[in-house]
Amino acid sequence: xxxxxxxxxxxxxxxxxxxxxxxxxxxxxxxxxxxxxxxxxxxxxxxxxxxxxxxxxxxxxxxxxxxxxxxxxxxxxxxxxxxxxxxxxxxxxxxxxxxxxxxxxxxxxxxxxxxxxxxxxxxxxxxxxxxxxxxxxxxxxxxxxxxxxxxxxxxxxxxxxxxxxxxxxxxxxxxxxxxxxxxxxxxxxxxxxxxxxxxxxxxxxxxxxxxxxxxxxxxxxxxxxxxxxxxxxxxxxxxxxxxxxxxxxxxxxxxxxxxxxxxxxxxxxxxxxxxxxxxxxxxxxxxxxxxxxxxxxxxxxxxxxxxxxxxxxxxxxxxxxxxxxxxxxxxxxxxxxxxxxxxxxxxxxxxxxxxxxxxxxxxxxxxxxxxxxxxxxxxxxxxxxxxxxxxxxxxxxxxxxxxxxxxxxxxxxxxxxxxxxxxxxxxxxxxxxxxxxxxxxxxxxxxxxxxxxxxxxxxxxxxxxxxxxxxxxxxxxxxxx
Numbered sequence: 001x002x003x004x005x006x007x008x009x010x011x012x013x014x015x016x017x018x019x020x021x022x023x024x025x026x027x028x029x030x031x032x033x034x035x036x037x038x039x040x041x042x043x044x045x046x047x048x049x050x051x052x053x054x055x056x057x058x059x060x061x062x063x064x065x066x067x068x069x070x071x072x073x074x075x076x077x078x079x080x081x082x083x084x085x086x087x088x089x090x091x092x093x094x095x096x097x098x099x100x101x102x103x104x105x106x107x108x109x110x111x112x113x114x115x116x117x118x119x120x121x122x123x124x125x126x127x128x129x130x131x132x133x134x135x136x137x138x139x140x141x142x143x144x145x146x147x148x149x150x151x152x153x154x155x156x157x158x159x160x161x162x163x164x165x166x167x168x169x170x171x172x173x174x175x176x177x178x179x180x181x182x183x184x185x186x187x188x189x190x191x192x193x194x195x196x197x198x199x200x201x202x203x204x205x206x207x208x209x210x211x212x213x214x215x216x217x218x219x220x221x222x223x224x225x226x227x228x229x230x231x232x233x234x235x236x237x238x239x240x241x242x243x244x245x246x247x248x249x250x251x252x253x254x255x256x257x258x259x260x261x262x263x264x265x266x267x268x269x270x271x272x273x274x275x276x277x278x279x280x281x282x283x284x285x286x287x288x289x290x291x292x293x294x295x296x297x298x299x300x301x302x303x304x305x306x307x308x309x310x311x312x313x314x315x316x317x318x319x320x321x322x323x324x325x326x327x328x329x330x331x332x333x334x335x336x337x338x339x340x341x342x343x344x345x346x347x348x349x350x351x352x353x354x355x356x357x358x359x360x361x362x363x364x365x366x367x368x369x370x371x372x373x374x375x376x377x378x379x380x381x382x383x384x385x386x387x388x389x390x391x392x393x394x395x396x397x398x399x400x401x402x403x404x405x406x407x408x409x410x411x412x413x414x415x416x417x418x419x420x421x422x423x424x425x426x427x428x429x430x431x432x433x434x435x436x437x438x439x440x441x442x443x444x445x446x447x448x449x450x451x452x453x454x455x456x457x458x459x460x461x462x463x464x465x466x467x468x469x470x471x472x473x474x475x476x477x478x479x480x481x
C-alpha cells in the first residue's frame with residue numbers, strides 16, 4: 001500500500017479530512033472485487049503525482065456508515081470532494097476517467113511536463129501511463145478493466161453478433177408477444193410507442209447468453225436495450241429517456257426509422273369487429289379489478305387461475321371474474337385485444353397487469369399492493385405493512401444488495417452461496433432498488449446492515465450469523481423447523 005494513500009478507519013476521521021482545505025479523493029474498495037486491486041495501483045500512482053490533494057481508501061463493507069453516506073452500491077467506486085462537498089463520482093474500473101477526474105479536482109500534476117496519452121486526456125505522469133497501459137494489455141482496453149475478459153472468444157463473438165443483428169435490439173425475459181416480466185413488457189410497450197422496429201432475444205431460453213450478457217455489457221439485470229451496438233440501459237433508464245424525449249432523440253441521431261401511428265394502422269389494427277371490441281372494453285371495465293380466467297373464483301379450472309385468485313384474496317381487494325371457458329368469442333378475441341396470448345389475465349381500472357407469473361412477482365415484491373393503493377382500490381399501505389408483506393412473501397427471505405444471480409456485495413454473495421450449498425429455497429429483495437425499504441427495514445428489524453435473512457417472518461441475522469450456522473451444520477435445520 002502506497003504511503004501517499006491513507007486508509008480511513010472512521011466517519012469522523014473522514015469528515016475532518018473532507019472539510020479541510022485540500023481536495024479529497026476517496027476509493028471505495030472490497031477484497032472480493034477483482035477490479036479493486038489494479039484500480040488501487042492506479043489510485044496510488046495518482047496520489048504520488050497529485051501531492052496537493054489527499055487520497056483515502058475506504059473498505060466499503062467494513063465501513064457501512066461511510067458507504068451509506070456516499071451512496072456506494074458497487075465497487076470500485078470513487079468520490080471527489082472539494083470545499084466540504086462531493087463534486088464528482090466514478091463507478092467502475094476506468095483508469096482514464098479516474099485520471100481525468102482527479103486532475104480536474106486536484107489541479108496540475110507534479111509531473112505535468114510529461115506528455116500523457118490521448119486516452120488519459122491530461123498529463124497524469126509517466127507512472128500512471130505505464131499502469132494504464134499495463135491494464136490495457138491485460139484487459140484489451142485502455143479505458144476499463146472489462147468483465148468481458150472472463151468470456152470465451154466464441155461466446156463474445158456470439159453476443160456481439162446478437163447485439164449487432166438489428167439497429168435496435170432488446171435482451172428480455174420472454175418475447176415481445178409474450179413478455180415474462182413486467183420490466184420487459186414495459187420496454188416493449190415503449191419501443192412500440194416510439195414506433196421503432198426492433199429485434200429481441202429471450203434470455204430465459206439460453207442461460208449461457210443470460211449470464212454472458214451480464215459480463216459483456218457490465219449490466220447485471222434484464223431487460224437490456226441496445227441501439228447500433230451501444231447499451232442504452234435497463235427499464236428505469238429507458239422509461240426516463242422515453243418520458244423526457246431523449247430516447248426519440250437517440251433514435252433520430254442514429255438514423256433509426258420511426259413508424260408513424262397512421263402507418264401502424266391505428267386502433268383498427270386488431271382486426272376485431274367494432275361490436276366485439278366494444279364488448280371486450282365493457283367487460284374489462286365492469287369492475288375496478290377484473291380477472292379473465294378458466295373457471296370461477298369459487299371453482300378455478302386451472303392452477304394458474306387458482307393462484308391469481310388466491311393472491312387477490314390475500315391482497316384483500318374486491319374483484320370480479322369472467323370464465324373464458326363459457327364464451328369462445330371472448331376467449332379468442334381478448335387474446336388479440338390485449339395482445340396477451342394466455343390466461344388468466346388481470347386488469348386494474350381497465351389496464352392489463354399481466355398473467356399468473358407477473359401477478360405473483362408483483363405480489364411478492366409488494367408492487368401489486370402499491371398499485372391497488374395508487375388506484376384507490378385498497379387503503380394505502382404503511383411502510384411497516386409493506387415490509388411485513390415482503391418479509392412474509394417467502395418462507396425464507398433474504399434482503400440483500402443485488403440479486404442471487406448478481407450480488408452487489410461480498411456479504412450478500414456469501415449468504416446466497418451458503419443457502420444454495422444447503423439446497424435451501426429462498427426469496428430475495430434487492431434493497432438497492434428501493435431506498436424506502438432499505439432504510440425502513442433497519443429500523444423495523446433493529447439491525448443496521450445488510451444482508452438480513454428471515455425465516456417464517458423472524459429475523460435470523462446477517463452474514464456472520466448465517467456463516468456460523470453453516471459451519472456448525474445448523475443452517476438447514478434452523479430454516480426448516
